[in-house]
Amino acid sequence: MSKLVHAQWSSKMTFVLAAAGSAVGLGNIWRFSYMVGDSGGAAFVLIYLACVALVGLPILVAEWLIGRRGQENPINAMADLARQNGRLPAWALVGASGVLAAFLILSFYSVIGGWSLSYTLGSVTGRFTGQDADGIGALFGGLLGSPGILTLWHTAFMALVIFIVARGVTKGLEGAVRTLMPGLVLLLIVLVGYGMTTGHFGEALAFMFRPDWSAVTGGVVLAAMGQAFFTLSLGMGIMMAYGSYLGEDVNLVGTARTVIILDTVIALLAGMAIFPIVFANGMSPADGPGLIFVNLPVAFGNMTGGAILGLMFFLLLTFAALTSAISLLEPVVELVEERTPLTRVAATLISGVAVWALGIAALMSFNVWDSVLIFGLNIFDLLDTFTSKVLLPLTGLGAILFVAWCLERQSVASELNLTGGKEQLWHVVARYVAPIGVIVVFVTGLL
Ligand code: PFF
Numbered sequence: 001m002s003k004l005v006h007a008q009w010s011s012k013m014t015f016v017l018a019a020a021g022s023a024v025g026l027g028n029i030w031r032f033s034y035m036v037g038d039s040g041g042a043a044f045v046l047i048y049l050a051c052v053a054l055v056g057l058p059i060l061v062a063e064w065l066i067g068r069r070g071q072e073n074p075i076n077a078m079a080d081l082a083r084q085n086g087r088l089p090a091w092a093l094v095g096a097s098g099v100l101a102a103f104l105i106l107s108f109y110s111v112i113g114g115w116s117l118s119y120t121l122g123s124v125t126g127r128f129t130g131q132d133a134d135g136i137g138a139l140f141g142g143l144l145g146s147p148g149i150l151t152l153w154h155t156a157f158m159a160l161v162i163f164i165v166a167r168g169v170t171k172g173l174e175g176a177v178r179t180l181m182p183g184l185v186l187l188l189i190v191l192v193g194y195g196m197t198t199g200h201f202g203e204a205l206a207f208m209f210r211p212d213w214s215a216v217t218g219g220v221v222l223a224a225m226g227q228a229f230f231t232l233s234l235g236m237g238i239m240m241a242y243g244s245y246l247g248e249d250v251n252l253v254g255t256a257r258t259v260i261i262l263d264t265v266i267a268l269l270a271g272m273a274i275f276p277i278v279f280a281n282g283m284s285p286a287d288g289p290g291l292i293f294v295n296l297p298v299a300f301g302n303m304t305g306g307a308i309l310g311l312m313f314f315l316l317l318t319f320a321a322l323t324s325a326i327s328l329l330e331p332v333v334e335l336v337e338e339r340t341p342l343t344r345v346a347a348t349l350i351s352g353v354a355v356w357a358l359g360i361a362a363l364m365s366f367n368v369w370d371s372v373l374i375f376g377l378n379i380f381d382l383l384d385t386f387t388s389k390v391l392l393p394l395t396g397l398g399a400i401l402f403v404a405w406c407l408e409r410q411s412v413a414s415e416l417n418l419t420g421g422k423e424q425l426w427h428v429v430a431r432y433v434a435p436i437g438v439i440v441v442f443v444t445g446l447l
């Protein structure tokens with residue numbers, strides 16, 4: 001996109017689709033379900049919902065507002081706005097840590113994107129048909145145990161991302177998002193319907209929505225907040241970058257609400273689809289990142305039309321992962337392109353290959369390096385934990401603090417079209433509730 005005349009989204013719908021394309025991805029289905037399972041269920045879900053509403057919504061609005069005012073990449077936008085408002089240029093660090101987070105996240109995101117790609121192809125060749133839970137478990141174990149095969153799929157996924165970003169055709173994907181996103185929602189509804197026939201639907205609902213507060217620790221609350229940031233693509237500079245292409249006529253609060261509701265509904269549907277299958281097969285919900293990759297194929301193997309449904313599901317999941325991954329690489333490439341003499345293609349290749357190399361280290365955590373632990377975590381978990389529980393909350397905190405404390409209250413209110421009681425509510429949430437929430441969760445979670 002031209003740097004001189006900063007381009008804008010061709011329409012409001014385009015912007016909503018791009019934001020939704022970034023938000024809806026592996027985070028809603030793969031990560032949400034396994035985090036819920038690992039964290040004991042309903043208490044995590046309810047805290048996550050609270051984080052989405054009280055922290056996610058205001059931070060999403062704040063990131064878009066910063067991007068729209070700055071009309072530049074996140075680092076420059078923060079630096080310029082800080083200068084204009086008489087603040088330290090160090091605010092640019094908020095943009096920089098966002099780009100770093102995007103880089104780190106994409107490395108392991110691509111590994112899981114590779115799993116999804118592999119399952120898509122596996123569905124085509126009928127690898128999963130007629131397998132029981134043990135059979136699927138063995139297949140998945142075989143995948144994890146083979147660094148060569150994992151590398152192959154990770155490379156394939158990353159190559160797709162690099163290809164699309166290098167050609168700058170990200171905007172061409174919007175038509176696809178528009179048709180495939182409803183397809184994903186529809187398929188999830190079908191799977192929830194299947195869950196109702198397993199006889200374990202009530203158990204799944206209780207697991208997801210009837211909390212046992214006694215089991216809640218600071219770690220669970222921090223994990224729930226990290227999930228809220230991850231799933232909404234917050235704290236990564238991405239929403240700021242998207243905001244920089246935004247026209248004055250877009251209603252930020254209303255649009256944020258739309259994107260957040262869509263993202264949340266998809267995550268909850270995914271949970272209601274997966275947990276009945278988990279319980280019906282006598283599996284543990286706390287089996288970690290493999291949860292959907294072991295449970296869903298078992299269900300697809302048992303239901304009528306399962307072969308085609310399974311294929312469609314993993315195809316749509318791969319597509320959702322791709323649109324999110326593209327949005328992760330984009331800010332990294334933009335930065336390299338602006339700060340170096342490299343062309344877009346060269347910048348994309350270099351950034352993409354660096355991400356890819358880190359991804360190799362991440363995927364070896366599942367096999368040859370599974371006993372390499374740093375702070376007690378393998379490389380995959382370390383990348384995930386450090387980004388979702390540290391970088392994203394801190395970056396998001398910086399964004400909301402900046403908007404609420406460094407920009408003029410009146411101008412923010414008029415930009416957000418807020419008056420009276422609503423403006424008052426926004427002011428209190430943005431100034432106190434969201435930042436204090438993040439700080440309290442962050443501090444208690446780490447201690
Ligand atoms: N929000 C995406 C998901 O839920 O899968 C993942 C993601 C995309 C995170 C883009 C961060 C990001 F910047």
Ligand code: NA
Nearest residue numbers: 023024027231
């Ligand atoms: Na998401």
